[in-house]
Amino acid sequence: MTSRRDVLRHLTLAGLVLPFASTRLASAAAPHRPARRRVGQLRITILSTMLADEGIGEWGFGALVEVDGRRLLFDTGAHDDVVARNARELKVSLDTVPEVVLSHFHADHTSGLVALRRDVAPRQPMALARAHVAEGIFAPRVRDGDPTDYNEMNRVRPQYEAAGGAFVVHGAPTQIHPGVWLTGPVPRRNPERNWSVGARPTRVQRGGQLAEDTVPDDMAMIVDTDQGLVVLTGCGHAGVVNIIEYAREVVRPAPVHALIGGIHLFNASEQTLAWTEQKLRGFGVRHLIGAHCTGVETVYRFRQSLGLDRAHCVVGAVRQVFDLATGIRAGVIAR
Template identity: 30%
Template sequence: MKLKVLVDNNTYIDEYYLGEPAVSYYLEDGDKRILFDTGYSDVFIKNAASMDIDLAKLHYLVLSHGHNDHTGGLSHLLKEYENNEDLTIIAHPHTFEEKRMDDILISSPLSLEEIGKNNRVVTTRTPFYITEKLIFLGEIPRVMDYEAKAPVGIRNSEEGLVEDYVLDDSALVFTGEEGIYIITGCSHAGICNIIEYSKKVTKKDKVAGIIGGFHLFDVNEQVEKTREYLKKQNIPYLYPCHCTSFKVKASFLQDLNIEETGVGLVLEWI
């Protein structure tokens, strides 16, 4: 499988792409072409064009969760490539609900009803096999006592306005020859919870690599416990990015192999 970073907070020196504080990755697994998240805007489309990636030929769009730094480009994608009859959109059922933080709208620009008018949409809480080796995890159980304890704003649910614990936060897991590789959006569910569920779903214990946001900002007890957990996993390659602060990454360097992430990064897994 091949992964290319289309959108990240960072861009590499001598790589002339655009950046924004968001996430979008392009994946190829066999003959299947997958887009994971759409960033804030149309930056992912511009960067894809610069990388000679034809988004008109996508088979799947996977959304990690509903926040607008991951879904903001949806309207651009569906307008630009509205004639793609092969496209299936995969997400958790809460992904398209209205979400707010301090009265600021932070949700998808399009509702499920709007998207579903002209597109195939699969909403699922359970794991969904995109290919034989690539799985959308669905809703991730929260088993660690130090993760995912605080709400992130509110959401407009079927029951009305409720605190949003971002239960729609999900991830992808790829089963490779060296172990499993995990692709996250923001890890609101907790990166350790995501790892544990990935192992359970794949029935594999070895984690060979992770890329994506870890949603860790301050070096605190949660970060220390996360670092100890990751150290025990002995993961060869870690690419924490997006919503992972410099201080957190620096603290991880004591014990972990932290790699730099930026627009233009290419990873290949077998």
Template identity: 25%
Template sequence: MKTPFILYSKVSKMKGCKKVMRITILVDNNTFIDKYYFGESALSMMIEIENEKILFDMGYSDIFLKNSQIKGVNLDETTKIVFSHGHNDHTRGMSFLPKSSGLFGKPIYAHPLFWNSKRFEKLDIGAPKNIDWLGDRFDLRLQKEPVKLTNKLWYLGEIDQYTDFEKREAIGENFVNNQWQADYVFDDTAMAYETKEGLFIITGCSHSGIANICEHAKKVTGNNKILGIIGGFHLFDLDERLEKTVEYFQNNNMTQLYPSHCVSFKAKAYINQFIDVEEVGVGLEINV
């Protein structure tokens, strides 16, 4: 097996700054040529920062475990777990944790609605385990408010509405207050890392809207500069939303874009006409 390559972010290479946060992609839709990992339509990352190892999402199957082993990432060293939201392409991997998993007992940061049952056209798309199972095995820290996970890394909590082109759309239903109701994915959240050059956003699917997430990060941190983003942008069609999103990126002078998971090829190609888009796949490492 060939040694997986390491791609450093432009922040590290061009600015010569100290490399203080490393992100490793453990699960993504894409795999690189001649890099022998497993891929699926899901997402998981390991974030290493300030002596912390933070697992962000667990994908859909057991491949986050397999890819971690191949990559040499020791999940037992995880200090915190963050879930971007409760859809099963980000949470179902927890079903495959062995009884002896070193992840058990670790704190989980997520929105209080992330564990609620979710369905789309009668298909179960929610987290595989209920709150009792989670509470017995993890230190649950579920909240809507932002939390500082380290000196420079924020869990953003519930994302507010800031733009007029990213209005929330219902994705199936969720079970709340003993009834099924339209699910606007209010449990969708993200993280923001503070650098001297601006904020670096880490997102799962961006159901809240990627520009809304960036604006919320500005509000939470008090920093109005967005350096870059890695994760799902939830952009698929060549439409007005995509055009206005690119305008937003340009107006904010973003230079580091790593769209992954839930971004179509044609959306990436469109963005790349205006801002260089980096390829993302399982095994990718960036240092910010």
């Protein structure tokens, strides 16, 4: 088994990781702002969501991001084997993917992390060895009158580190590669409540106090291109409008060339949907892949309200591809 120390040493020599010794590898004090450069090549392949042209569907999300010669895995699905099985069926190798981005702590986005790392490490010690997360992802989640920590990431964390993985915690927007940004925690300036509340909702421990769990660790990936911003979300619990406004503030105030992933509007009210679609029209969204928790009816509604067509707005499905040069390859079932 490759040790975490060996992985960190190899990644450092490869110029992939700063040589910190702790899990908290990225500073939360201020954004890292290297020279701005836009992405020229981008391809996003969906590996986990409910519908599937090939492979297996599930209530979860995962996507392979290939950008200017780099490869990243964004989220790891709801079951520990679905992303791996779908990748094999689609003949997509994860052995040359050094980095993972986890959009937030929920198990339908993180369950595959440890199994995927254990699978690839014997063949390629640097594969899936670095996981980017937002500050707050490890905060305990409890229910009133129950001291149990319901945050599964606090069980995933020691297993992933024992398998040689290292977490990079982002407390602020960070450009992890030229033109590729992670938002870190997103300010909640608009009153979007894009998270599920069950009969016994969890509460999050922050600063020694218990507060409503608004999924404060929700994080999106923003890719800056000449055509505009490409926004990739897991569930968009921070609110899709909050995410895009923050991206336009942090990266640049460009139109949204593509919005891809889950935006948690499957159970939204008519008022919320009307407000959201009006905001999305203002952002100039040109392509939309509504996967996971977006809602099938929501996607069809947005197709009409945003003035898009079947080539530019589809329900997300396994095997589906967004390519910066050619647009959406929807497959069969999602059209």
